[in-house]
Amino acid sequence: MKDSRIAQGGLVLLGCGKMGSAMLAGWLDSGLPATSVYVLDPNPSDWLRATGVHINVDVPSAPAVVLIAVKPQMMGEALPRLQAMGGGDTLFVSVAAGTTIAHFEAVLGAGTPIVRAMPNTPAAIGKGITAIVANPHVPAGGLDEADALLQAVGQVVRLDTEAQIDAVTGVSGSGPAYVFHMIECLAAAGEAQGLPADMAMQLAKATVAGAGVLAEQSGDAPSQLRVNVTSPNGTTQAGLKVLMDTAKGLPPLMQKTVAAAADRSRELANG
């Protein structure tokens, strides 16, 4: 990133909380000069002050990129100050849940290049996954730029339509919370089978984390990995018979869970 268009033209980061800080840390690590970054945030953290980026000063009139990382409810207050940068070559990238491309176009001008992104919380440790979608005004290289910026906090996938953002929200956006709850349930079930609480929690956390890494690193599909550890008439098969029940097990429950989150995402986007 050292000699990129972003390093030269500047990057404005609007909102530097959890997600903004995680991204900024990744950009600086990958060589973006601190002097190319302009952060706007009412309460800069000590960490942010120590990075050497510009904080709450005048920003370039036409930066290469503006990255929006404020909470959706702060958008109405925060966005108008960026209005003058709309409609030109400045690429806007937003990670705010629920704020649509149409909303940004309405505030910033219809011809503004905008990329909407949906990250998730493991971004805080560089293990996130972010889905991105652009409006037609984003030039060919613009999506690559957004992709590179978001890779600072994990993997990136590209969507065909903005409508898919709701499904992404239901799967990977809200997904970490489902997995945390699975850890809670697995630990509670271990306790019910006679294990001390802290040991049951340690077993549950390590099992989910280890299985997750194995699923990512293995060349085998998760379904094959499952088959590999399921001996006929063994313990895993007995457990999976309950979990995989097509009427009362995880398949219908996960369908309903993701559908509820995606429906809520659609509702929020519609105001």
Ligand SMILES: NC(=O)c1ccc[n+]([C@@H]2O[C@H](COP(=O)([O-])OP(=O)(O)OC[C@H]3O[C@@H](n4cnc5c(N)ncnc54)[C@H](OP(=O)(O)O)[C@@H]3O)[C@@H](O)[C@H]2O)c1
């Ligand atoms: N965290 C995630 O994993 C995650 C996942 C998906 C999407 N997102 C999206 O990412 C965005 C940021 O989330 P977050 O978790 O990083 O929230 P956060 O920690 O609350 O960060 C938001 C930051 O913006 C600042 N801010 C508030 N009003 C502002 C204004 N008018 N101008 C400039 N900065 C302002 C806040 O300052 P104060 O704290 O002083 O108000 C805070 O530092 C949200 O839109 C969220 O939907 C986050």
